[in-house]
Amino acid sequence: MRFRPLHSAPMLISLLMLGPVLAGLLGALLPTFGWLPVLGGDSLTLEPVRALLATPGLARSIALSLASGLLATLLAMLMVIGLLSAWSGTRLFRWMVRMISPLLSIPHAATALGFAFLLAPSGWIVRMISPELTGWSRPPDWFFPHDPYGLAMIAGLTIKELPFLLLVSLAALPQIEPRRTQNLVRSLGYGPMVGWVHAVWPRLYRQIRLPIFAVIAYASSVVDVALILGPTNPPPLAVQLVRWMSDPNLSMRFLASAGAILQLLVTLAALGIWWGGERMASRLLGCLVQSGLRFQRDEWARRLAASLNVAAVLLMLLSLGGLVLWSFAGFWRFPDAVPVSLSLNTWMRQGPMLMEPLYNAVLIGGLATVVGIVMTLATLEAQSRMGKRSGRSAMVILYLPLIVPQVAFLFGLQLILLTVNASYALWALVFGHLIFTLPYIFLSLSDQWHVLDPRYMQMATALGRSAWAIFWRVRLPMLLRPILTAAAVGFAVSIGQYLPTLLIGGGRWETITTEAVALSAGGNRRLIGVYALMQMLLPFVGFLIATLIPTLFYKDRRGMTPADR
């Protein structure tokens, strides 16, 4: 058979997902046992592991990572269950979905910064109700963010993961026909919420299991949100790791490697605990089915679900509003609800400083997006020509970089890139971002690709057009909107990346996100507001372009409007 370069695309994309993760883990595993010849480690020893275990506060760091991973995911998931089971199809539900979709694209760091501004002792909420309701003329003395139990971090992660889990569920639901199933169970006398949990949830859960695992892994190993909201002494494990990784003392690299492997184990432990929880929950659900309890009076639960979800969205919106306000604030004395004056001062002063991180962010994000789109299209086209679709194992490979903690394999990857002298190079950085943009681009585009009626392609073939002509003249134009949307998703993911930029860029590539996180320690709210706002704006502009281009392009083509798809 003739060699067709296109047909190697699916293989290439799998390698691109698997390679860096495995290499990165190996790159961390060897120094864990003392092997890193560049730094003089040429014999196997358990010294790094011993040093790691002797770190004061390590147990607490691990506990914080586990708790934030499991609790944030559990809370967000329960809120999604509450909303879907009690409010599907209502006006409240449509409002939630409309509000939440754009929130998904906002980088984690910006959300966390806004959240901190809102709820801090001198934050916006306290200012709104002081001194009238509280009598406070000075900020109260509570510990937020950075509270020692990590509550701020868990709350921040919960409201940030809620949109993700909700949208993933909405994408999976139509295949399950939730309405009909729920109605059937209700006709057997079950309350709407418990009916939904019996009839729809188990099947939905099977479909969104991988995204949920990704959320657990993310929340148990996140760095930027933990830096902004999490406890500082001891910090969650991932933050501790980054401290070691950026320590000027190079011998700390051994300790950091051991830590990276520990982080992998902690995340695996979180997933294992979750897995045990799944078993227990399904047993419980089984007992509930056996008991035949109907739970017809679930009014209180419906109200609770609604208030929690609405509160989460309002918190997000207020957080982001607060960021905007701070960036334009002139003089703003403590108990005042709004600044005395608004000014462009911060923006004017920061304008020139913003240019380089903005340029870098757009350059890296743009390249990672273009490469990701090209590879995704090549893979999908190759699959179509070979008459194949990605199976279950392909999904696992795609999710691998989202489930193995970033901090665990990126550090090893950095060490490898250092040894081959490629660190800090633009291509290495783009590659580092690609590992994370590619899965999202692929996931967002592949469904739309396969939904396109294959008879259009058969028709074009019967008209005598070659496979490539059909790709360029039928598939691409017909899929312009989903392709651009996938690109905007990829771009937004790249803009939000903190750790890959920091580690692989070696601190030499400042982006809006690395600057915003670096500034968060300083406490200059006006300045942080400016950077966080830019962080929100970039993905927004991406989605705006992705909506406008097809609309302009196809303004006389009713069949190409999104409602039709």
Added chain:
Amino acid sequence: MTNTQTNRMPQEPMMLEEVKIRLAGDCLIHLSLSVAAGEVVTIMGPSGSGKSTLLAYIGGFLPPAFEGEGRVWLDGKDVSSLSAERRHIGILFQDPLLFPHLSVGGNLAFGLTRAVKGRAARKASVCEALEAINMAGFEGRDPETLSGGQKARVALARTLLSQPRALLLDEPFSKLDADLRVRMRHHVFERARSEGLPTLLVTHDEEDARAAQGRIIRLAPNGMVG
């Protein structure tokens, strides 16, 4: 492949020789058939009898799950080993499948054979094709704004512009309402005859079969010729 087979010249423009289609080992279709120029042969059968699969095999897009064998002869050439786009076999589906991102004129130009060269000549061909279906001046229209009958006519015109040597009709009238169906049948069969195209019609509608005025082949539920 032996020499005797390659050299044997079929008598008719389109011939199916010992075409067999299998799904998971079961034989769905086993058929030999010749269709004269301008003749419309109707293949009837209940759904699941594999009649659409037969058209897919002839057109060259048999889904990978199926196995097909047997030759398809067109104008004395065996096209069964050619890729679909080189077979010059036009096909019409239940839906007109006009490309929604192109104008009506764009759809026709997409279909127009590359043998017509030069901007002006190609434009003129599209223009003529529209006149032939009483839709002169529709070049710039959005296909989505056309009526059902207009869409169906444009779809046929697009296929004819690609200068096919045979025509496959996969229940093309089943989604039209009764009145329109009668007129479309007339239109399609007349064009097929006047172009001298050997035509295969697949349907489960007796009316379609009668209107085609040609031979009728009935497939049993298991796909064998009954």
